[in-house]
Amino acid sequence: MISLKKKRMLTDKIFKVIFLIFISLGLVVLAALIYDIVSKGIIMLDWEFFTRFDSRFPAKAGIKAGLFGTIYVIGLMIPITFFVGTATAIYLEEYAPKNKLTDLIKLNIANLAGIPSIIYGMLGLGVFVRYLNMGRSVLAGALTLSLLVLPVVIVSAQEALRSVPNSLRNASYALGANHWHTVYKVVLPSALPSIxxxxxxxxxxxxxxxxxxxxxxxxxxxxxxxxGIMDSFTVIPIQIFNWTSLPKAEFELVAASGSLLLLILLFILNGLATFIRYRYSRK
Amino acid sequence: MSNQNVLEVKNVDFFYDDFQALENISMNIEKNKVTALIGPSGCGKSTFLRTINRMNDLIEGTRLEGNILFDGESIYQENIDVVNLRKRIGMVFQQPNPFPKSIFENVAYGPKIHGITDKIKLEEIVIESLKKAALFDEVKNRLDSSALSLSGGQQQRLCIARALAVKPEVLLMDEPASALDPVATAKIEDLIGELKNEYSIVIVTHSMQQAARVSDMTGFFLMGELVEYDKTDKIFENPSDQRTEDYITGRFG
Amino acid sequence: MSDLKNKNKKSWTSLFFDPKIRYMNSKNNKNGLVNYILILTTLVSLITTIGIIVILLTDSFHFFKEIQIFDFLTGTNWNPLIEPNKSYGVLPLVAGTMMITVGSAVIAIPVGLGSAIYLTEYSSSRFSKIIKPIMEILAGVPTVVYGYFALTFITPNILKPIFPNIQTFNALSASIAVGIMILPMVISLSEDALNAVPESIRQGAYAMGSTRFEVASRVMVPSALSGIISSxxxxxxxxxxxxMIVAIAAGMRPQLTSSFLKPIQTMTGFIVQISMGDTPVGSLSYYTIFAVGLLLFLMTLSLNIISHLILKKYREVYQ
Known part of the structure; x- marks a missing residue:
């Protein structure tokens, strides 16, 4: 009996260590990745890197075209995505009756979130570039990316709206406000931080x-x-991809510089999101 | 005399972070008796029950001072084997909480984790436990169906059978009938009367009638204190503390 | 006449708006406009799905006019670009995709589930609070960066010392990177599933004298199984x-191989290769990417539907 008890305790401890190693694995990889990107990326990362266009020579290659392309595309997609995404979420949470059509819409959004991003590229090519004749423009790129992230934006905005307590809505109705007024002036403002x-x-x-x-x-x-929005463009990650596929070894360092830039942007945005969440969740 | 006491509680204080939930509780719980703990909600009776099998350990930021002796041995000393303690002190919860497994697997769970692998022996234990919990006749033809298909009262007796299957010495019951209808409640109460021949039972209840019906000893809790602890008859007929009298005559709570 | 018009309008909008709620009857014209805008934006998601299906079907139709579907699905030689031996058997690409999928799942599933168990059963809430934002960052790392990491770090620094004959482009490093990429998703969805098990069941298991591992392995995981499997x-x-990870790190050689140390090509990798190149629009080679895309779409769609069905069944268990 004693040996069985010991065995159970030992199993418990062994698995605790295994699970701890597992969860640390993610951290170790992230640390290795950041170390790798920073140590290589810092070498070529100077002011010139931002002000130069691409080049066949690693020492002269810069990210200017991608940086501006990213700013244009993302800058254009932000208002489109925010408007369509939030409006859809408002409709689904605050207006939609429960019927087959709205069930279908919800199911469809869940499925869209699972479609590989490259398929959205085919959609963009077929609809925006070819059918609507936008060419390979900033506008076509921004619309493609908008469609890609919309499901994620809609679902998270829905969750934000759902977390607004009903008592708030009722209070507004009790004051004689109509439905849209309640949504626009009461529900939306209190859901805005999490949206x-x-x-x-x-x-x-x-x-x-x-x-x-x-x-x-x-x-x-x-x-x-x-x-302008009808011009053709490239973006930062495409330039990185291009550099990784070039044979000259020094392009590895250029690609690292580009990756470092992406990671910094990622950290800033994640930090901003965490800050907003932290700041408003304390209330 | 101390042979009669299965649990000796000595000056127990209990804290959730800074909030003191129990204050200086001392009581002896006798062997093969039913001890009822009564009091208004939030008085600490459930918290106290969970100090006996150290279920409060699962909540972060809790702390206990004082001591509880089980069979003369402190359960809060270092190196105590909590897993073994919980095997010897079983628990039945307020809401029936069968695992989403078959009826058989629910009862066999405890013996299995404690090392019984022999199929025939397991079956014996399961049947014996179900019989003790007065459930066997109702489920004997469907031991393999899901425990979630049982009614609430049956689920609660299944949870009792599950607790009995590891052969505990003490059975803690946290308002075991509060989620059940009167018929199911009566069955559970009858069961408690039979089980006390083999087990020492501590039951938390908010129903004074239930305490009066099933218990030998009764403790009255109020705001984290044990106000009075005595024979059940004494508590209900001739309480010595005014607050106890106010409570059992329904003046508050 | 205008009455009739109104009636038609009402029956049409009642699909989208609950007629019991008064908001449609508002005299404020602006509110009426708002309603239509909301419907229009919501329809965007439906139109997206329709658009995807139409594009994939029409463009792959051009492909299947010339290549038999059966030959496409069962052929073991994929060579759509180089004359004279063009061949359109998609199996090498499917096999490449399967290698990456299996390889990444072998990493992400045990590690992800183990991490989720650690977070729900073992760790303090303070530890979880630190871990979660880090996982969010891991989930947000762009896939080009993972691809770069696989090609320039995982292969030369980690795999080369273990497997000296590993090639520069190989399925293994890409599998590992994809595994890391999907890890945060497995962790957070499995954790959600474990947290959805009622607390009373967990307490019941502890009260029986179970160790944490027994609670997790015998009660919590089986109780949350459908949610976990769906994740x-x-x-x-x-x-x-x-x-992007496979396009960068796995190579561009469509071949049926069982060796993870060699270059392969996946369906997605092929699509990127064609769209980076100068394949003329309207040529058969160009339409191959839509045929491959359609297959990819159907594979992921059916998996998503299966996962959805499992979850739906799961919800019914506790309610």
Whole structure:
């Protein structure tokens, strides 16, 4: 009996260690990844890196085209995605009756979230670039990315709206406010911080998206910045991808610099989201 | 005399972070008796019950001062084997909480983790425990169906059978009938009367009638204190503390 | 006439709005406009799905006009680009995708479930509070960066010392990177599933004298099994669709191999290769990517539906 008890205790302890190793694995990999990217990326990362266009020579390659492309595309997709995503969430949470159609819409959104991003690139190519004749433009890229992150934005905005207590809605109705007024003036403002948190995380995902933009035809080697939304463009992650596929070894360092830039953007956005969540969850 | 006491509680204080939930509780719990703990909700009776099998350990930020002796041995000393303690002190909860497994697997769970692998022996234990919990006749033809298919009262007796299967010495019951209808409640109460021949039972209840019906000893808790602890007849007929009298005559709570 | 018009309008909108609620009757014109805007935005998601299906079907139709579906699905040679021996058997790409999927699942599933158990059964709440934002960062690392990491760090620094004959592009490093990428998803969904098990069941298990491991392995995980399995399936579906990591680290050689140390090509990797190249629009080679895309879409869609069905069944257990 004693040996069985010891065995059970030992099993418990052994698995505690195994699980701890498992959960540390993620941390170790993240640390290794950050170390790798920072130590290599810092070498070529100077001011010139931001002000130069791409080049066949690693020492002269810069991210300017991708940086501006990313700013244009993301800048254009932010208002589109925020508007459509929040409005859809408001409809589904505050208006939609329970019937087959709205069930279908909800199921559809869940499924859209699981479709590989490269398929969205095919959609962008087929609909925006070819059918609507937008060409391989900033606009087509921004719309493609919008469709890609919309399911995530909608679902997180829905959760935010759902967490607004009903007592608040009732209080507004009791004062004689109509439905839209209640949603716009009462529900939306109190859900806004968590809507923003989810939205910022979705944007940070969009910044790193590569496959759909390659698929819809964004360029890889670009020597200009877009001047308008109908211009063609490249983005930071596409430039990184391009550099990783080049044979010259020094491009590895350039790619690391680009990756470092992406990681910094990611940290800033994640920090911002965490800050908003922390700040408003204390209430 | 001390042979009669299965549990000796000595000056127990209990804290959730800074909040003191129990204050200087001392009581002896006798062997093969039913001890009822009564009091208004929030008085600490459930918290006290959970100090006996150290279930409060699962809550972060809790702390106990004082001591509880089980069979003359402190259960709060270092190196105590909590797992073994909980095997010897079984517990039945307020809400029936069968595992989402078959009826058989629910009862066999305890013996299995404590090392019984022999199929015939397991079956024996399961049947014996179900019989003790007065459930066997109702479920003998469907031991393999899900425990969640049983009614609330049956689920609670299944939980009692599950607790009995590891052959505990003490059975803690935390308002075991509060979620049940009167018929199921009566069955549980009858069961308690039979089980005390073999087990020492501590039952928390908010129903004074229930305490009067099933228990030999009764302790009255109020705001984290044990106000009065005596024979059940004495408590209900001739309480010595005014607050006890106020409570059992329904003046508050 | 205008009455009739109104009536039609009402029956149409009652699909989208609950007629019992008064908001449709508002005299404020602005509110009426708001209602239509909300419907329009909501329809975007439906149109997206329809658009995806239409594009994939019409463009792969051009492909299947010339290549038999059967040959496409069962052929073991994939060579759509180089004359004269063009061949359109998709199996090497499917096999490549399967290798990456299985490889990443072997890593992410045990590690993810173990981590979720650690978070729910073993760790203090303070530890969990530190871990979660870190997992969020891990989940947010762009896949090009993971691909770069696999190619320039995992292969040369970790795998090369263990397998000296590993090639620069190989299935193993890509599998590991994809496994890391889907890990946060497995952890957070499994943790949600474990947390959805009623607390009373966990307490019941502890009160029986179970160790933490017994509570987790014999009670919590079986009770949360459908939620956990559904999280695995979603993660696998994610791995199937992952593109940049495999495009960067796994190579571009469609071949049926069982060696993880060699280069392979996945379905997504092939699609990227074609869209990076100068394949003329309208050529058969160009339409291959839509055929492969359609197959990819169907695979992930069916996995997502299975996962959804399992979850739906799971919800009914506790209610």
């Amino acid at each position: 923003l948190t989810g939205f910022i995380l979705a944007i940070s995902r969009a910044i790193g998206e590569t496959a759909p933009l390659i698929m819809m035809g964004a360029l890889t080697f670009v020597m200009f910045t877009p001047q | 695995f399936i979603l993660a696998i579906s994610r791995a199937i669709g992952e593109t």
